[in-house]
Amino acid sequence: xxxxxxxxxxxxxxxxxxxxxxxxxxxxxxxxxxxxxxxxxxxxxxxxxxxxxxxxxxxxxxxxxxxxxxxxxxxxxxxxxxxxxxxxxxxxxxxxxxxxxxxxxxxxxxxxxxxxxxxxxxxxxxxxxxxxxxxxxxxxxxxxxxxxxxxxxxxxxxxxxxxxxxxxxxxxxxxxxxxxxxxxxxxxxxxxxxxxxxxxxxxxxxxxxxxxxxxxxxxxxxxxxxxxxxxxxxxxxxxxxxxxxxxxxxxxxxxxxxxxxxxxxxxxxxxxxxxxxxxxxxxxxxxxxxxxxxxxxxxxxxxxxxxxxxxxxxxxxxxxxxxxxxxxxxxxxxxxxxxxxxxxxxxxxxxxxxxxxxxxxxxxxxxxxxxxxxxxxxxxxxxxxxxxxxxxxxxxxxxxxxxxxxxxxxxxxxxxxxxxxxxxxxxxxxxxxxxxxxxxxxxxxxxxxxxxxxxxxxxxxxxxxxxxxxxxxxxxxxxxxxxxxxxxxxxxxxxxxxxxxxxxxxxxxxxxxxxxxxxxxx
Amino acid sequence: xxxxxxxxxxxxxxxxxxxxxxxxxxxxxxxxxxxxxxxxxxxxxxxxxxxxxxxxxxxxxxxxxxxxxxxxxxxxxxxxxxxxxxxxxxxxxxxxxxxxxxxxxxxxxxxxxxxxxxxxxxxxxxxxxxxxxxxxxxxxxxxxxxxxxxxxxxxxxxxxxxxxxxxxxxxxxxxxxxxxxxxxxxxxxxxxxxxxxxxxxxxxxxxxxxxxxxxxxxxxxxxxxxxxxxxxxxxxxxxxxxxxxxxxxxxxxxxxxxxxxxxxxxxxxxxxxxxxxxxxxxxxxxxxxxxxxxxxxxxxxxxxxxxxxxxxxxxxxxxxxxxxxxx
Ligand SMILES: [Zn+2]
Ligand SMILES: [Zn+2]
Numbered sequence: 147x148x149x150x151x152x153x154x155x156x157x158x159x160x161x162x163x164x165x166x167x168x169x170x171x172x173x174x175x176x177x178x179x180x181x182x183x184x185x186x187x188x189x190x191x192x193x194x195x196x197x198x199x200x201x202x203x204x205x206x207x208x209x210x211x212x213x214x215x216x217x218x219x220x221x222x223x224x225x226x227x228x229x230x231x232x233x234x235x236x237x238x239x240x241x242x243x244x245x246x247x248x249x250x251x252x253x254x255x256x257x258x259x260x261x262x263x264x265x266x267x268x269x270x271x272x273x274x275x276x277x278x279x280x281x282x283x284x285x286x287x288x289x290x291x292x293x294x295x296x297x298x299x300x301x302x303x304x305x306x307x308x309x310x311x312x313x314x315x316x317x318x319x320x321x322x323x324x325x326x327x328x329x330x331x332x333x334x335x336x337x338x339x340x341x342x343x344x345x346x347x348x349x350x351x352x353x354x355x356x357x358x359x360x361x362x363x364x365x366x367x368x369x370x371x372x373x374x375x376x377x378x379x380x381x382x383x384x385x386x387x388x389x390x391x392x393x394x395x396x397x398x399x400x401x402x403x404x405x406x407x408x409x410x411x412x413x414x415x416x417x418x419x420x421x422x423x424x425x426x427x428x429x430x431x432x433x434x435x436x437x438x439x440x441x442x443x444x445x446x447x448x449x450x451x452x453x454x455x456x457x458x459x460x461x462x463x464x465x466x467x468x469x470x471x472x473x474x475x476x477x478x479x480x481x482x483x484x485x486x487x488x489x490x491x492x493x494x495x496x497x498x499x500x501x502x503x504x505x506x507x508x509x510x511x512x513x514x515x516x517x518x519x520x521x522x523x524x525x526x527x528x529x530x531x532x533x534x535x536x537x538x539x540x541x542x543x544x545x546x547x548x549x550x551x552x553x554x555x556x557x558x559x560x561x562x563x564x565x566x567x568x569x570x571x572x573x574x575x576x577x578x579x580x581x582x583x584x585x586x587x588x589x590x591x592x593x594x595x596x597x598x599x600x601x602x603x604x605x606x607x608x609x610x611x612x613x614x615x616x617x618x619x620x621x622x623x624x625x626x627x628x629x630x631x632x633x634x635x636x637x638x639x640x641x642x643x644x645x646x647x648x649x650x651x652x653x654x655x656x657x658x659x660x661x662x663x664x665x666x667x668x
Numbered sequence: 669x670x671x672x673x674x675x676x677x678x679x680x681x682x683x684x685x686x687x688x689x690x691x692x693x694x695x696x697x698x699x700x701x702x703x704x705x706x707x708x709x710x711x712x713x714x715x716x717x718x719x720x721x722x723x724x725x726x727x728x729x730x731x732x733x734x735x736x737x738x739x740x741x742x743x744x745x746x747x748x749x750x751x752x753x754x755x756x757x758x759x760x761x762x763x764x765x766x767x768x769x770x771x772x773x774x775x776x777x778x779x780x781x782x783x784x785x786x787x788x789x790x791x792x793x794x795x796x797x798x799x800x801x802x803x804x805x806x807x808x809x810x811x812x813x814x815x816x817x818x819x820x821x822x823x824x825x826x827x828x829x830x831x832x833x834x835x836x837x838x839x840x841x842x843x844x845x846x847x848x849x850x851x852x853x854x855x856x857x858x859x860x861x862x863x864x865x866x867x868x869x870x871x872x873x874x875x876x877x878x879x880x881x882x883x884x885x886x887x888x889x890x891x892x893x894x895x896x897x898x899x900x901x902x903x904x905x906x907x908x909x910x911x912x913x914x915x916x917x918x919x920x921x922x923x924x925x926x927x928x929x930x931x932x933x934x935x936x937x938x939x940x941x942x943x944x945x946x947x948x949x950x951x952x953x954x955x956x957x958x959x960x961x962x963x964x965x966x967x968x969x970x971x972x973x974x975x976x977x978x979x980x981x982x983x984x985x986x987x988x989x990x991x992x993x994x995x
Binding site: 152155168169211213217220224225226227230231235237238241279 | 931
C-alpha cells in the first residue's frame with residue numbers, strides 16, 4: 147500500500163504521459179500478479195464503495211492519537227485533506243512489527259471492514275492504522291471514505307501494462323475501462339492474448355424482408371425468433387477475458403457493465419451472437435431510448451444502470467466451451483444455445499431470443515402483429531440448415547401501424563383469376579365506414595380462397611365491385627393515416643397492405659374509427 | 669522572588685542582558701552567538717560572531733571576512749555574567765544549540781534541530797535546562813518523518829526509474845546542509861554518476877575543510893549536457909537550467925519536510941517530492957521538550973502558536989517567544 151501511495155505521487159508529479167507510462171510499467175514489473183491487478187484497478191479508479199464517513203474517521207483518529215479537536219483542526223487547515231491529515235496523526239508503525247501488509251492484503255482487510263456491521267468497523271480501521279505507515283494510511287483512508295480517485299486513464303494504464311506483458315494495449319484499455327472487480331480478477335483476465343483471441347467473428351448479414359415471406363420458400367425451413375431492435379453484438383468469453391463487440395468493429399464492453407457477470411457465468415471459450423436490450427426492470431418493456439442514451443453517455447451512473455438494466459438476448463451460439471459450432475446447422479446451434487441458457491442462474495443477464503412458436507407464414511404473420519405487445523420490433527428468420535458461414539438473417543418487420551377491419555367489397559379484375567382489390571371497413575358506432583382499399587399482402591393461397599368465398603357470398607354488385615356480408619376480418623397494415631375530408635372516414639391510409647386473415651375472428655371484434663383517428667394523430 | 673530574565677527579545681532579536689550578546693540576531697549587533705550558518709540565522713554585519721568551528725567555516729564561506737570566535741562542543745565560555753556553551757543540534761554539520769546559564773538558571777536555545785542522527789552532522793542530544801526556546805517549523809502532529817534510510821531507498825528507486833527511462837534526475841536541494849546530507853545518503857552508488865552543481869560543490873568544500881566527511885563527486889559544468897543515467901544535486905532555483913543527457917529530459921524532485929503533505933507538495937510546484945527534513949518532526953519536538961526537563965518553553969519558527977498551546981495544555985509554562993505571558 148505504501149508502494150501504491152508512492153506510485154500515485156509519482157504519477158501525479160510526472161511531467162507528461164510518456165513518463166507516467168514508464169513509471170507505471172516499472173512499478174508493475176516489480177509486483178506479483180495479485181498486487182498488479184490491484185494497482186491497475188486503483189490507479190484507473192476502480193475503488194471500493196465508501197465504508198465509513200469522514201466524520202467517523204476523524205473521531206476515531208482524534209481519539210486514538212489522543213489529540214484535542216483544535217489541534218486536529220489546525221492540522222487539517224494545513225494539510226487540506228482529511229484522509230491525509232488523519233493518516234499522519236498516528237504514530238508510524240514499529241519496524242519490529244514486521245513489514246506492513248501488501249496491497250492485496252490491505253485491500254482484503256478493507257473489504258473485511260466494509261463487510262461487517264457499520265457499528266463494528268471502528269476496530270478494523272484502528273487495527274489497519276497500526277500496521278500501515280502514514281503514506282499508506284492516507285490511501286486507505288481515501289478508500290474507506292470513498293474519496294479515492296484514479297490518477298490515470300485506462301488507456302495510459304494499458305500502455306504500461308502492454309509494455310510489461312506484451313499484447314494489444316487497445317484491447318487491454320477496453321478491459322480496464324469496464325467496471326471489474328479486482329478481488330475476483332486475475333492478471334490473465336486483463337491481458338488478452340496478442341493474437342486477438344477476443345476478436346469477433348464476422349457478423350451474419352441481416353436484411354429487411356421486403357417481399358412476402360412466402361418468397362423465402364416453406365416456412366418450415368426457417369427458424370423464427372423475436373428481435374427487439376437492440377444493439378447487435380458478439381459477446382466473447384475467451385482466454386479468461388470478456389469482450390462485447392458491436393458490428394462497427396468497436397468493443398462496447400465498457401458500456402455494459404451489467405453484462406460483466408456473464409464473464410464469470412459463461413464457460414471459457416464461448417462466443418454468443420445476439421443483441422443487447424435495455425428494458426424497464428418492472429415492466430420488462432425494452433427501452434430503445436435508454437439504449438441510445440447509454441451509448442452516448444460519457445459515464446454510467448448507478449441509477450442509469452438500475453433504471454434500464456441490459457440483457458443479452460442471444461440469437462446464435464458460435465463457440466461453446468472451446469468447440470467451434472460454426473459448421474453445424476443453425477437449428478443445432480440454436481438448440482445448444484437454449485441448453486446453455488437454461489443451465490445459467492435465473493438472474494443472469496442473458497436469455498435466448500424467444501422463438502416464434504407459430505408454424506406457417508400466415509400464422510407467423512399474425513404473430514408478427516402481436517410482437518409489439520412483447521416489446522419485439524421484428525421477427526428474425528434464419529434458415530435452419532445454414533452453417534454459420536451461410537447464415538443470413540431476414541428481418542421481418544410488421545408494418546408501422548395496423549388495424550383489424552372487416553371486408554365489405556371486393557373488386558374483380560380482368561378474366562376469371564383471383565380478385566384484384568379489397569375494401570375494408572371499421573366500426574363507427576353501429577355503422578361500418580370504409581377506410582382502406584388494398585390488394586397487396588395476401589398470400590396466393592389465401593387470395594384464391596378468399597376469391598372463392600367472395601364469389602359464393604356476393605350480395606350485390608355494381609360494375610366490377612362485389613358486395614359481401616361483413617364477416618371476414620383482416621389485419622390491415624399502413625404507414626400513416628392522414629386527414630382526407632372528402633372521404634367518408636375523413637382519413638386516408640398510406641402504404642396499405644393486407645397483413646393477415648383472421649378466419650376465426652368475429653366481425654364485432656374490429657377496430658373503430660376512433661382508434662384510427664387516434665392512430666392518425668400519432 | 670522575581671529574577672531578571674536570562675533571555676529577552678529586543679528589536680534585534682534574542683538577547684542575553686547579563687552577557688550582552690544576541691543569539692541569531694536579525695540585525696547587525698556587537699556580538700552574535702550563531703547557532704548555524706543558514707541565512708535566516710546568520711546575517712552579515714555584526715562586529716563579532718561566536719560559533720562552532722564548522723559553522724565558522726560556513727560563515728566565512730558565506731559572508732567573507734568576518735570576525736568569528738570558535739568554541740568547541742560543550743566547552744563553557746563566560747561572557748559577562750553569563751556562561752555559554754554550544755551543543756549539537758543535528759540540523760547540519762556544526763549546527764548548535766546554545767546553552768546560557770545565568771546565576772544557576774539555564775536556558776537552551778535550540779536553533780534549528782533534528783533529533784534523528786543523519787551520520788554527517790553531529791548528532792542532536794538533549795541539554796537539560798529550566799527554559800527551552802525551541803523551533804517548531806513542523807510543530808503540528810501531521811508531521812512525522814520516516815527514517816532517513818527509508819527516504820534514501822525511495823530516492824534511489826526513483827533515480828533508477830528515471831535512469832531506466834533515459835532521463836536525467838535532478839534534486840533541488842539547498843546548497844548548505846540538505847545537499848551534503850543527500851550526498852552522504854546517495855554516494856554509495858546508484859544507476860549512474862552523482863553530480864553536484866558548482867554552488868553545492870563550494871559549500872561541500874568548505875565543510876570538508878572544516879573536517880567533515882562530505883563525499884566528493886564530479887561537479888556539473890553549467891550549460892554542458894549531463895552524463896547518461898546521472899543524478900544531479902542543484903540549488904532549487906537552478907534546476908531548470910540543467911541540460912539533460914542526450915535524448916532524455918529532466919525529471920526534477922524536491923527533498924524537504926514540506927514534501928510530507930500532498931497539498932503542500934502541490935502548492936510548491938507539484939513535482940516529485942521526498943520528505944527529508946533537517947528539522948524535528950512532531951514526535952521529535954515533543955521528545956526534545958520532554959528530554960530537556962524544561963518547565964518553561966518558548967516556541968518560535970513555524971507553528972509556534974499551536975505548538976505552545978499544545979505544550980501548555982500538557983501543563984508546561986509554554987508560549988510563543990516574544991508573546992506576553994497569559995494573564
Ligand atoms: Zn537552518
Ligand atoms: Zn531556521
